[in-house]
Amino acid sequence: MLSHPATARKGNLVSAAGMSIAILGTLFLYRDGDIQLHNYTWIAGALLIGSVIGAVSARKVKMTAMPEMVSLFNGMGGLCAALISIVEFARLTPADSDLRLLASLAGMVIGSVSFTGSMIAYGKLSGKIKDHSFRGQHVFNLLVLAVILVLGAFLDTRSVGTPAVYFNIILVLAVIYGVLFVLPIGGADMPVVISLLNSFTGIATACGGFLYNNPVMLTGGILVGSAGAILTILMCKAMNRSLQNVLIGSFGKTAQAAGATGEHGAYKEISVSDAAMVMGYAHKVMIVPGYGLAVAQAQHACHDLEKLLRDKGVDVKYAIHPVAGRMPGHMNVLLAESDVSYDELLELEPANDQFPTTDVVLVLGANDVVNPAAENDPTSPIFGMPVLQAWKAKLVIVNKRSMRPGYAGIENELFFLPNTSMLFGDAKAVLQQLIAEIKEL
Amino acid sequence: METLLNFIQANLGQFYIVILSIFLGIEVISRVPSVLHTPLMSGANAIHGVIIIGSIIVMGEASADNYLALALGFIAVIVGTINVVGGFVVTDRMLEMFKNGKGTTSKQSKDK
Numbered sequence: 019m020l021s022h023p024a025t026a027r028k029g030n031l032v033s034a035a036g037m038s039i040a041i042l043g044t045l046f047l048y049r050d051g052d053i054q055l056h057n058y059t060w061i062a063g064a065l066l067i068g069s070v071i072g073a074v075s076a077r078k079v080k081m082t083a084m085p086e087m088v089s090l091f092n093g094m095g096g097l098c099a100a101l102i103s104i105v106e107f108a109r110l111t112p113a114d115s116d117l118r119l120l121a122s123l124a125g126m127v128i129g130s131v132s133f134t135g136s137m138i139a140y141g142k143l144s145g146k147i148k149d150h151s152f153r154g155q156h157v158f159n160l161l162v163l164a165v166i167l168v169l170g171a172f173l174d175t176r177s178v179g180t181p182a183v184y185f186n187i188i189l190v191l192a193v194i195y196g197v198l199f200v201l202p203i204g205g206a207d208m209p210v211v212i213s214l215l216n217s218f219t220g221i222a223t224a225c226g227g228f229l230y231n232n233p234v235m236l237t238g239g240i241l242v243g244s245a246g247a248i249l250t251i252l253m254c255k256a257m258n259r260s261l262q263n264v265l266i267g268s269f270g271k272t273a274q275a276a277g278a279t280g281e282h283g284a285y286k287e288i289s290v291s292d293a294a295m296v297m298g299y300a301h302k303v304m305i306v307p308g309y310g311l312a313v314a315q316a317q318h319a320c321h322d323l324e325k326l327l328r329d330k331g332v333d334v335k336y337a338i339h340p341v342a343g344r345m346p347g348h349m350n351v352l353l354a355e356s357d358v359s360y361d362e363l364l365e366l367e368p369a370n371d372q373f374p375t376t377d378v379v380l381v382l383g384a385n386d387v388v389n390p391a392a393e394n395d396p397t398s399p400i401f402g403m404p405v406l407q408a409w410k411a412k413l414v415i416v417n418k419r420s421m422r423p424g425y426a427g428i429e430n431e432l433f434f435l436p437n438t439s440m441l442f443g444d445a446k447a448v449l450q451q452l453i454a455e456i457k458e459l
Numbered sequence: 460m461e462t463l464l465n466f467i468q469a470n471l472g473q474f475y476i477v478i479l480s481i482f483l484g485i486e487v488i489s490r491v492p493s494v495l496h497t498p499l500m501s502g503a504n505a506i507h508g509v510i511i512i513g514s515i516i517v518m519g520e521a522s523a524d525n526y527l528a529l530a531l532g533f534i535a536v537i538v539g540t541i542n543v544v545g546g547f548v549v550t551d552r553m554l555e556m557f558k559n560g561k562g563t564t565s566k567q568s569k570d571k
Contacts, residue, residue, distance in 0.1 A: 040512060067537050068537040072546075076546075079549065098510045216500060216507070227513075232513070242506050245484035347499075
């Protein structure tokens with residue numbers, strides 16, 4: 019049902035209802051042998067507290083802050099999985115099957131990595147934590163991971179007298195690994211990481227399913243695990259990164275090196291009134307929104323501009339790159355929030371078909387997704403990434419805050435093309451000036 | 460090798476579920492247009508909140524004097540509920556905004 023925007027909401031409600039049934043069913047029907055569940059008051063209290071916190075924070079959050087929120091909720095799920103595994107591990111007896119031991123161990127490791135990783139991702143997305151990396155960090159990361167695996171295997175053989183000690187060491191290492199794993203990753207590469215961590219929590223949930231022999235948890239967990247993995251791979255493809263880069267946690271390093279070699283050419287600037295003039299008298303205008311638009315929270319101003327131009331008889335469309343914004347499809351959510359109609363949003367391929375017949379392309383805070391180097395420079399780190407061919411239009415106006423390269427750290431030759439003009443400034447302020455100017459035309 | 464086969468035999472039902480779920484997950488993703496990837500991610504995020512069932516069981520089975528299990532279980536139920544409730548509410552809020560689309564995107568995504 020999620021495949022259809024119209025029915026997606028119903029699908030979400032159905033799955034929410036399914037979840038409620040699963041929880042109620044567990045509460046009242048679960049039996050282990052003859053023992054029924056007890057501690058109902060505590061469970062009910064926890065459910066209540068959790069519901070209130072969850073619902074309130076979900077209602078309050080701004081649409082632009084959505085990726086942080088999803089990351090935070092994901093971390094909560096990871097923490098839950100890790101805690102369960104810790105409690106269950108303490109209850110394991112030598113008579114239990116290897117599967118249970120393995121499931122609780124894996125659930126604990128994956129859950130903790132997912133929890134601390136998501137917390138760091140949340141901190142970075144909301145700007146509380148800066149990127150951090152030191153020399154040889156990915157070697158160190160791999161080392162930590164290797165130690166976790168070796169200790170895990172050691173524990174599994176049960177040749178040791180006090181497994182709890184090893185279990186605790188692994189727990190600490192997993193927590194540290196989650197931090198180290200996400201810390202060096204650049205802010206704009208975070209979507210891939212969130213999706214990956216989402217998939218991790220799914221797998222941790224599936225481990226819980228094995229632990230309790232519970233098909234609901236197993237199905238839900240594996241479903242999310244595989245869906246998250248596929249989504250991660252799709253995103254990596256759209257950004258032209260290899261998954262290996264993500265797993266080692268050394269995103270963006272190669273890009274930095276490449277950026278240093280870029281040479282600055284000459285670019286032209288355009289004044290707001292000139293930009294307003296050409297847009298007001300154009301036949302067809304294409305808007306390419308990007309991360310900068312989301313940061314400036316300029317989606318409403320953008321929609322106002324679109325309406326104004328349409329009233330003047332200009333054909334206005336949006337060209338949306340699959341990874342525009344901070345999460346895949348995030349840009350669509352932001353534009354939908356400011357009531358931009360669905361007909362106006364073009365995906366990559368239809369947009370590229372239309373660029374040659376477009377008079378003016380307005381690039382708002384997007385950079386790498388319109389970089390021609392992805393198609394004609396085999397040495398570029400983003401070579402092969404599908405991009406919006408904005409340069410095929412008659413005139414390109416690029417709004418950016420400065421000449422700094424985008425998050426891939428590479429120079430964008432689009433800015434130096436003869437048919438490109440730069441319009442510097444905060445996306446929201448520039449859009450408002452444009453609107454005022456066009457009104458006076 | 461034999462132990463492995465025995466192991467799989469013993470847990471055959473679970474392995475079926477795992478394999479079927481993997482296919483289901485892939486199938487679900489490939490049908491969702493990229494427009495909806497953000498709600499999809501948060502929806503998936505809410506779904507893996509079923510882990511809460513595990514935490515309820517932990518809580519419910521813990522004996523009244525096992526304070527460690529009780530405390531950890533209590534926290535687990537709280538954070539699990541935040542995950543589930545928050546996830547579904549956020550997804551609902553996002554999808555609510557797409558209502559204005561009047562189903563035109565579905566045509567677009569089918570054309571692709």
